[in-house]
Each structure stands twice: as structure tokens, then as C-alpha cells.
Amino acid sequence: MPIPIQIKNIRLQNHPSARSQAVATVPITEASKIISVDAFAAVLIASEKGKRCDGCFQIKSEDRLLRKCTGCGSYWYCDSICQNMDWKAHHKKICKQYNKFTSSNAFHSLASHEKLESLLLDHLLSQVSSITGRVDEEMSPLGIFMSLLPGPTVPNRDVLSVCGFEPPIQPDTVPLLYSRFGNNNFAIHSHLTTIGHGIFPLASRLFNHSCIPNAAARYIFSAGRPVRMEVIALRNISPDSEITIPYLDPALYQTRQQIFDLTYGFRCTCFSCHILETLGPIPAPPASSPELTSIEKTLRQFTQVESFLDGGLPVIPQTNIPLSMYCVFHENYITNLSETFSKASHEGHYNLALDSGTTLLALYLLIYPPNYPQTGIHLLELAKTAWNMTVGDSGMDYQTEQATKARVRVFLSLGRRILTVFGPEGDEDGPLREAETLQSLLDP
Ligand SMILES: [Zn+2]
Ligand SMILES: [Zn+2]
Ligand SMILES: [Zn+2]
Incomplete structure (x- = not known):
């Protein structure tokens, strides 16, 4: 089956055990940027709310005072540019219901990672509902997102039902989006400390995980723009070699296979996992x-x-x-x-x-x-x-x-x-x- 995605210096080709693999078509030198992709949806973790702009994720400082959304009083922005960007992307669908949603008993009964999930899902659904009609375009972020494989676990109905607003999208689409959500959701970090979570469909579609990856994602925050992920080559990558990134910390020696099974639905077959298997318990x-x-x-x-x-x-x-x-x-x-x-x-x-x-x-x-x-x-x-x-x-x-x-x-x-x-x-x-x-x- 042809793989339609065309990216400079990368080819998607068949993989013996995964769906596909991204391989370099030219020599890629250490430290070079392989792709750069905007977040399709992103949300700050609870402890960063009010400390960063909800639009561009830049941190508050003396030179960058944040102002509150007057509608909900719960979203903060550097300026009207960030606010307008966020408003158009999703906030206009969320603003009115945000406080009702986050003060509900249903929301409070969720675990903290589920709260974050439901908020990110809210952003995603609002974003999707603003761009219905483009779902069939293969290279659009939504088209790529819908082409991802669903995760292995049944979506948590509580998170779905708590998700506050009812977007004007096909109700059937919501579980389809949600099932692709847990396994395609990246921790956004600043200086390697997690500050948010986001969806970057192209990166999900292209790169497989390895516990000994040759590339890694870094995040760029700039005024008036969504968070950007850049995938950087950690070492020289020769043509026809697969480009891989870590989906989780390779130091999780004992729990990583279980996380792959439960959250991602694959077994890692990298060299490190192979060695780990030979070590036994x-x-x-x-x-x-x-x-x-x-x-x-x-x-x-x-x-x-x-x-x-x-x-x-x-x-x-x-x-x-x-x-x-x-x-x-x-x-x-x-x-x-x-x-x-x-x-x-x-x-x-x-x-x-x-x-x-x-x-x-x-x-x-x-x-x-x-x-x-x-x-x-x-x-x-x-x-x-x-x-x-x-x-x-x-x-x-x-x-x-x-x-x-x-x-x-x-x-x-x-x-x-x-x-x-x-x-x-x-x-x-x-x-x-x-x-x-x-x-x-x-x-x-
Ligand atoms: Zn901003
Ligand atoms: Zn608001
Ligand atoms: Zn591995």
C-alpha cells in the first residue's frame, strides 16, 4: 500500500513489525532539525496555569505580564495576538463552559492525569469542530491524526463524559478521536521539565519509538504562535537508517514494556529491550x-x-x-x-x-x-x-x-x-x- 506522506529528507516505508518506519533519504548530520511541526492541540499542566500564556506557552516575566480572558477568567495570554489565536483555534468553544466543567463533581473525581486528558480532549474537539470539512485532506493535521492507529485500551468513558462541551461534530467522531489520543500525546517540556501536553499528528505518524533513539523532540515557544515541536538528530544518521524518538524515558527499564503494551499497543524490539529480555527479572x-x-x-x-x-x-x-x-x-x-x-x-x-x-x-x-x-x-x-x-x-x-x-x-x-x-x-x-x-x- 502506498504511504502518501511526503516529507523532505524522509521516506516512510514498511517496517517488519510496526505499521511503517521513517527512514532518512539523505545523510542527516548530528544536531540538525529533521522536522518542525506546530501543536494541533496543547494544554498546560495544572501547576503552570496562570504562569504561562495559554496560547504560546511563554512564561510570565516582568517584560511579559499576562492578561486574563475576561470571559472565563481562567485562560491567560501575553497579548491580543495570542488571545485571538487561541480564541479562533478552540477557546471560543470552551470559554463559556470552562468553569462549569472544571468545578463539576465529575471533573473533580478524575485522577490528575485524566483531568489533563479531558482538558486536552476539550481543546482537540473544539479545534476539530472549527475545521470540519477538512477531515479528508490527507496532509492536514486532522487528516493525519485520523490516520493514526487507535490505542490499545478502551477510552475511559468518564473522561469523555466529563469533557464539558458538545461540539457540533459527528458524535461518532468523538470516540474515534479519543481512541487516538492517549497513544499520540506528547509531554511538552521546557529545559526537559514537563509543562504541558500536546498533539503533534505528523510526528506521531512518522516516528517510531526506540529506547536508544537517534533523534529527540524539543519544544519552541514564540509569541503569537502555537507550541512548535522540532525533532533533532542526536547523532549522524545515514541514508536508509530509521529515525526514532523516545516516547518515554529509556530509564524506565522495568515498566517500559508494560507501558508500551497498555498505552501504545506495541512491543519494543530495540537492542536495549532485547538485552533487557536476556537479563531476566x-x-x-x-x-x-x-x-x-x-x-x-x-x-x-x-x-x-x-x-x-x-x-x-x-x-x-x-x-x-x-x-x-x-x-x-x-x-x-x-x-x-x-x-x-x-x-x-x-x-x-x-x-x-x-x-x-x-x-x-x-x-x-x-x-x-x-x-x-x-x-x-x-x-x-x-x-x-x-x-x-x-x-x-x-x-x-x-x-x-x-x-x-x-x-x-x-x-x-x-x-x-x-x-x-x-x-x-x-x-x-x-x-x-x-x-x-x-x-x-x-x-x-
Ligand atoms: Zn503568548
Ligand atoms: Zn475564556
Ligand atoms: Zn526498547
Whole structure:
């Protein structure tokens, strides 16, 4: 069957187990933008309401005061341009009913992720009802959205029935839209922190998931425009290779297959999932600290994290993993290690912070693909921690200070390199800017 979607530098072709795959038709270089696509519908998470423009998602600041929609008092905008854009797209259908809808018992009885779903569904339905008649156009966002495969789970009727307004669209269409919703819904982030959810039909149609993806989505907010997703190549992609993105955090070693089954309706067959299958059940990390220390040592040796800190970052194959190290793939292990690092760094226990942070870096190298943005952010955090150590310890001798500064330089240059590949996303003053500031402190 021909696949009608035509995108520059990408071809959709058959895939042995998925519906199709997007392959590169030309060499795609690391850090280049593969596609750029506007949100078809998007909604802020509850904690960001009133802090950002509901139209363009830009954050409130001294230079950007937000004004309230006088109709509902619950949507906020930078200016009349954002407000008009949102009004035309969906808000004119929602404004009058929004408060009744969100104060209803039915809405309150939903779990918080279902509340967000029902609001996004509201935006989607309003958006669709404004553009009926274009549903058959294959390349329109709605046409592409309707061509997506429905998710594996039966839509939650409560979310549907709570969804406040009755749009002038075919009632039969609502479940069709809703069934394509849970599995085609992206977390929108700024500096990798989730601030909203959105639907980007073209990205859903093109890219399959991989736990070792060669591309990733970043989000751009600009005045008077809907949120834009840009898919960026994390490394060089050769012609005829598949382009993949992560649908969820590859660190979810234990739960990811279950999420794929329940939410997305596929089994991931990437190399990492294949290795995971050969490992069998993942043991819980030990509770005793000598055993943990020995596992940390094995992990650091396996990834050679200390020896490469002088050069570039190596690619660590997930093969021949020692049995004693299996528990590092337990989700509790990464959670505990991340907590130890952030707490120690925050409280000024710098030796513990640098030690646990280096072990965490070793783990990131093992579980994330090269140039994965989370690794870049972590390297920046390590650089900041080492820098704070030199500033915070006034009794530090000259040699230790120079050695610690040398570590800052290494963490910073490795981190900046990765963050530059991913590029800036979301709000201004992100991690790339922080890295520049730290660099100027280091080498004034
Ligand atoms: Zn705005
Ligand atoms: Zn309103
Ligand atoms: Zn996988």
C-alpha cells in the first residue's frame, strides 16, 4: 500500500513489525532539525496555569505580564495576538463552559492525569469542530491524526463524559478521536521539565519509538504562535537508517514494556529491550551500604567513567553486563542515586555529591544513547557542583582547587557539547546559558 506522506529528507516505508518506519533519504548530520511541526492541540499542566500564556506557552516575566480572558477568567495570554489565536483555534468553544466543567463533581473525581486528558480532549474537539470539512485532506493535521492507529485500551468513558462541551461534530467522531489520543500525546517540556501536553499528528505518524533513539523532540515557544515541536538528530544518521524518538524515558527499564503494551499497543524490539529480555527479572538493589559500594565500583569500572573524563564520552555497549550489576537497571536504583546526588549537592556535601554524581553519570552512559539531553543536563549539574565546591570551601589548598577546577572544565565541556547538539528549548535562560555563565566564571 502506498504511504502518501511526503516529507523532505524522509521516506516512510514498511517496517517488519510496526505499521511503517521513517527512514532518512539523505545523510542527516548530528544536531540538525529533521522536522518542525506546530501543536494541533496543547494544554498546560495544572501547576503552570496562570504562569504561562495559554496560547504560546511563554512564561510570565516582568517584560511579559499576562492578561486574563475576561470571559472565563481562567485562560491567560501575553497579548491580543495570542488571545485571538487561541480564541479562533478552540477557546471560543470552551470559554463559556470552562468553569462549569472544571468545578463539576465529575471533573473533580478524575485522577490528575485524566483531568489533563479531558482538558486536552476539550481543546482537540473544539479545534476539530472549527475545521470540519477538512477531515479528508490527507496532509492536514486532522487528516493525519485520523490516520493514526487507535490505542490499545478502551477510552475511559468518564473522561469523555466529563469533557464539558458538545461540539457540533459527528458524535461518532468523538470516540474515534479519543481512541487516538492517549497513544499520540506528547509531554511538552521546557529545559526537559514537563509543562504541558500536546498533539503533534505528523510526528506521531512518522516516528517510531526506540529506547536508544537517534533523534529527540524539543519544544519552541514564540509569541503569537502555537507550541512548535522540532525533532533533532542526536547523532549522524545515514541514508536508509530509521529515525526514532523516545516516547518515554529509556530509564524506565522495568515498566517500559508494560507501558508500551497498555498505552501504545506495541512491543519494543530495540537492542536495549532485547538485552533487557536476556537479563531476566531485575533484582532489587541491596540495602546494605558495603554491597552498594561494591556495585557502584563495578558500574564505574564497566563504563570506565573515570578514565574517559579526560577525553570525550564513550559509547558503552549494553552487552556482557556482569551479573552483579543487573540491579542497576532497577528503577529504585536510579531514583535513589539521583536523590542522593541532588540532596548532597544542594546541602553542600560536595564529596558525596561528586561521588554519587559520577556513579550516576556512569549509569546514564549505560542506559541513554549518545548525546541524550538528560546526560548533558547531568554533566552541567556535576560541573556546577564541582564549581560550588571550589567556591564554598575557603580552606581548600591550591592543588585541590586546581584539580577540582579541572574537573569542572571536563564536566562542562562534555555537557556543553551534548546540550549544543540538542539545542535550546522552551524558556530563555536554559542550561546552555547556564553553561556559558559557568564557563565565564571559570575562565574570566
Ligand atoms: Zn503568548
Ligand atoms: Zn475564556
Ligand atoms: Zn526498547
